[in-house]
Amino acid sequence: xxxxxxxxxxWSFLLVAALIPLVELALPGNHRVGxxxxxxxxxxxxxxxxxxxxxxxxxxxxxxxxxxxxxxxSYAILTCDIYPFRLGFWAAxxxxxxxxLTVGFCLGLPTIRLRGDYLAIVTLGFxxxxxxxxxxxxxITKGTQGINPLPAPSVFGYQFRPETYQPWYYLFLGFLAxxxxxxxxxxxxxxxxAWISIREDExxxxxxxxxxxxxxxxxxxxxxAQCSLAGALWASYLGSSGEPGxxxxxxxxxxxxxxxxxxxxxxxGVLLGALVITGxxxxxxxxxxxxxxxxxxxxxxxVFTSPGSWKYMLYGLALILMMRFRPxxxxxxxxxxxxxxxxxxxxxxxSV
Amino acid sequence: xxxxxxxxxTVRFGGLTAVNSVSLDIPEKQIISVIGPNGAGxxxxxxxxxxxxxxxxxRIRFSGEEARRPFRWTTAIAxxxxxxxAAFSLxxxxxxxxxxxxxxxxxxxxxxxxSWSKAASxxxxxxxxxxxxxxIIPFLIGALVGLAGAYAIWERTRRAPEVAxxxxxxxxxxxxxxxxxxxxxxxxxxxxxxxxxxxxWHAALRLPLYWRERQESVQRAMEILRFVNLxxxxxxxxxxxxxxxxxRLEIGRALAMQPxxxxxxxxxxxxxxxxxxxxxxxxxxxxxxGVTVLLIEHHxxxxxxxxxxxxxxxxxxxxxxxxxxxVRNNPRVIEAYLGKAYEDASPA
Numbered sequence: 001x002x003x004x005x006x007x008x009x010x011w012s013f014l015l016v017a018a019l020i021p022l023v024e025l026a027l028p029g030n031h032r033v034g035x036x037x038x039x040x041x042x043x044x045x046x047x048x049x050x051x052x053x054x055x056x057x058x059x060x061x062x063x064x065x066x067x068x069x070x071x072x073x074s075y076a077i078l079t080c081d082i083y084p085f086r087l088g089f090w091a092a093x094x095x096x097x098x099x100x101l102t103v104g105f106c107l108g109l110p111t112i113r114l115r116g117d118y119l120a121i122v123t124l125g126f127x128x129x130x131x132x133x134x135x136x137x138x139x140i141t142k143g144t145q146g147i148n149p150l151p152a153p154s155v156f157g158y159q160f161r162p163e164t165y166q167p168w169y170y171l172f173l174g175f176l177a178x179x180x181x182x183x184x185x186x187x188x189x190x191x192x193x194a195w196i197s198i199r200e201d202e203x204x205x206x207x208x209x210x211x212x213x214x215x216x217x218x219x220x221x222x223x224x225a226q227c228s229l230a231g232a233l234w235a236s237y238l239g240s241s242g243e244p245g246x247x248x249x250x251x252x253x254x255x256x257x258x259x260x261x262x263x264x265x266x267x268x269g270v271l272l273g274a275l276v277i278t279g280x281x282x283x284x285x286x287x288x289x290x291x292x293x294x295x296x297x298x299x300x301x302x303v304f305t306s307p308g309s310w311k312y313m314l315y316g317l318a319l320i321l322m323m324r325f326r327p328x329x330x331x332x333x334x335x336x337x338x339x340x341x342x343x344x345x346x347x348x349x350x351s352v
Numbered sequence: 353x354x355x356x357x358x359x360x361x362t363v364r365f366g367g368l369t370a371v372n373s374v375s376l377d378i379p380e381k382q383i384i385s386v387i388g389p390n391g392a393g394x395x396x397x398x399x400x401x402x403x404x405x406x407x408x409x410x411r412i413r414f415s416g417e418e419a420r421r422p423f424r425w426t427t428a429i430a431x432x433x434x435x436x437x438a439a440f441s442l443x444x445x446x447x448x449x450x451x452x453x454x455x456x457x458x459x460x461x462x463x464x465x466x467s468w469s470k471a472a473s474x475x476x477x478x479x480x481x482x483x484x485x486x487x488i489i490p491f492l493i494g495a496l497v498g499l500a501g502a503y504a505i506w507e508r509t510r511r512a513p514e515v516a517x518x519x520x521x522x523x524x525x526x527x528x529x530x531x532x533x534x535x536x537x538x539x540x541x542x543x544x545x546x547x548x549x550x551x552x553w554h555a556a557l558r559l560p561l562y563w564r565e566r567q568e569s570v571q572r573a574m575e576i577l578r579f580v581n582l583x584x585x586x587x588x589x590x591x592x593x594x595x596x597x598x599x600r601l602e603i604g605r606a607l608a609m610q611p612x613x614x615x616x617x618x619x620x621x622x623x624x625x626x627x628x629x630x631x632x633x634x635x636x637x638x639x640x641x642g643v644t645v646l647l648i649e650h651h652x653x654x655x656x657x658x659x660x661x662x663x664x665x666x667x668x669x670x671x672x673x674x675x676x677x678x679v680r681n682n683p684r685v686i687e688a689y690l691g692k693a694y695e696d697a698s699p700a
Contacts, residue, residue, distance in 0.1 A: 084456060084466030106441075109434065110501070139449040139457065182556055189555030189562065190541075190548050197531045197542050204529040207402055209517035209546040209609060213509070218552070 009268030009331060010184070013275075014177050017041075021166045035165045036283050041172040042234045044274035046251075047258040048179050048267065049226030054256070055265035056192060057219040058199030060120040063127030064255050067100060067224040069134060069247035071231025074099045076147035076241030077140070089153035089236065096232040097225050104224025108217045115202075127252055134244035141244070148240030162239065172233055179226055183267050186222075195219055196265070254278075257315060261322055263329030272331050277315070285311055355380045355613055355644050356401070361410035363396050370396040372668040373410065378613070383635060383645045385655045387679075388665035389688060394648045395526055397665070398615050401646075402523050403516040414613070419516040421509070431502050438498025442490040447478075454478040518546055522611035524602040526618050526648070532591035536582060536601055539590050540573040543608030573608065580604035580634065596627045603634065613644045620651040632658050656680065664688065 021034040046068055053059045078085045078092040087095065111122050134141045141147065152160040153171070160167050186192050194215045197205040206212050235241050254277060262273025288307045292298045298305040322329075356378035363371040371393040378384050386394050399405040401412055403419060411418060421427075444451070455475040460466050479487045522543075531539050548569060554562045577583040580600045585593060590601060599619055606614050616635070620628045632654055639645055649655045655662065655676070662679045664672040666688040672679055679685055 081463055084460045084471075106437070113505070137449060140452050185556050185558055190545055190550055191552065191555050193534070193538055193542050194545060196534060200531040200533060201529050203404065203513065204525065204531065205542070206513040207404075207517055207523055208543050208605065209514050210542070211512075211514045 045230035047270040053223040056195040063123035065247040065251035066127040066130035067227035068231035071228025072235040075232035100225040100228025104221040108220030263332035269331035364408040382660040385659040392665040393668040434502040435499035439494035442494030520612040522606035523615040530590040543605040
């Protein structure tokens with residue numbers, strides 16, 4: 001039963017998400033829920049990329065924001081008209097994904113024999129390096145101001161405009177659905193099986209003829225490519241590459257939180273994690289702050305009374321509670337759950 | 353015909369010699385046991401055969417060849433590509449800002465047409481101004497570091513477990529190493545990985561080959577599970593199996609690799625006599641399928657009952673080899689297991 005519900009979750013998530021703008025159009029009044037959901041899709045893509053590395057293959061990566069930055073900046077350089085490339089949306093996106101693949105591969109090569117904490121430290125360093133490079137490579141990245149303005153994408157002859165959010169919404173949702181499909185297909189193939197076996201026991205896996213280096217490099221390249229796709233879409237949405245500070249350590253940690261809170265190694269879990277964490281930040285806290293301000297319950301001069309200022313503490317608290325009461329995440333994969341609750345008996349899943 | 357020929361094998365860890373010039377020939381389609389007291393170097397021997405430990409000295413030949421990654425032209429190309437990537441990256445890193453300004457920024461007028469040939473000639477001019485510092489030195493350093501690093505890693509992983517596994521050597525582990533959070537079926541399917549032809553694109557797009565192969569491989573995996581008598585547990589997680597079942601699953605996973613040689617590291621450890629009997633039958637069946645079995649075992653009934661030949665290790669050295677009967681009566685073996693009688697010991 002549990003397995004069946006899990007299989008359905010990511011599809012129902014995508015389906016409900018696809019209906020939201022239509023419902024909003026049908027209802028009277030001016031609704032912006034769909035608008036607020038757009039960053040969640042981007043973060044979900046970032047989480048899916050990280051999930052390949054950390055959830056499936058067990059490579060703890062603390063620098064995924066750097067991959068996102070690589071994506072955002074290459075998309076910006078390729079489309080912005082201050083540079084001569086001026087590619088269209090699709091061409092720029094494809095090139096950006098290729099750049100992401102290459103960067104992931106190149107980071108994977110020298111770190112291939114590192115495990116656990118050591119790899120985490122290297123990826124953490126990589127994240128910091130990328131941020132600093134973007135800050136200081138003024139001639140190319142425009143330093144702290146970022147590359148802007150980017151032209152709004154034009155997809156299949158349709159020109160996107162910042163004020164109508166629906167086309168963006170469906171564009172992001174479409175990309176997210178493609179990534180979900182891709183990741184699910186890989187997970188249930190020999191590739192996903194090899195990744196998970198490396199997470200479980202690398203030595204035993206190599207004794208079964210799996211080449212751990214090859215599989216880890218593939219995970220690195222694919223994870224980085226998905227994160228940079230998230231970055232490219234983010235840049236197209238912002239109309240700017242964003243400044244280097246947008247891709248700092250916090251973003252990496254939030255991505256990791258999403259994967260952990262949602263449930264490691266489970267695609268539906270990552271979507272739920274993105275919804276909960278990003279949604280909490282951009283919807284709940286925002287609405288709460290606005291509500292309190294509107295009713296004069298807090299003053300804007302005192303930062304301590306603003307709920308937004310407490311968000312990292314709330315994240316921390318939520319993670320502690322999570323680790324205490326539900327360490328496998330809200331929507332765990334069957335495997336990780338077993339790892340954390342070894343004594344519970346398991347009903348066999350219904351079919352292959 | 354010997355399927356495995358170990359000659360003068362020595363494995364040293366720092367000052368400790370775990371295996372000391374052991375020579376051993378394993379004839380095809382037989383059951384050979386390696387016995388010896390704890391710490392005699394049996395598992396180290398297995399690890400050397402399966403490529404986990406690099407031998408300090410000596411050779412291990414599996415059906416006439418050493419199980420090492422061959423140096424092929426693809427290896428050379430991969431090394432060269434990594435070297436070139438590193439070289440070009442370093443050139444770009446060193447010159448990034450000024451090169452960008454010379455080639456791109458100075459040739460581009462806002463929203464005007466951009467001539468790539470002009471950019472290229474600017475870049476050539478830029479490098480021509482100071483070729484040593486801007487191009488040659490970073491290129492050489494990058495190429496050297498990239499090539500040397502890639503070659504070092506390749507060389508160090510030539511004798512990797514996966515190479516031995518792909519050559520046809522399967523093994524089980526002394527302390528069971530299943531993929532605990534994968535199902536029993538998935539464990540066996542993973543063992544089959546080497547025979548699958550599905551590539552990335554087949555899996556990503558679920559092309560027909562993926563479906564066909566999935567059906568075939570699940571069918572074959574179920575056959576193997578029936579062979580080790582675990583077909584009813586196929587969808588359980590491996591860690592939920594009982595100890596004896598886990599041992600059998602490990603053997604099944606090894607058989608899924610369609611090996612020609614199976615190394616079993618203490619398969620009967622912790623089994624009761626009935627389970628041990630079952631295991632003996634299973635090992636016999638494996639041999640009858642044409643697979644050579646190399647066995648480490650402490651359970652003497654099992655060893656004496658099924659082995660065609662037995663080798664005895666003690667303190668890393670081979671002290672005896674022969675049929676079960678010969679080994680049982682060998683004074684050095686008795687000494688290794690029971691100790692030497694004092695000359696003047698009184699019968700207590």
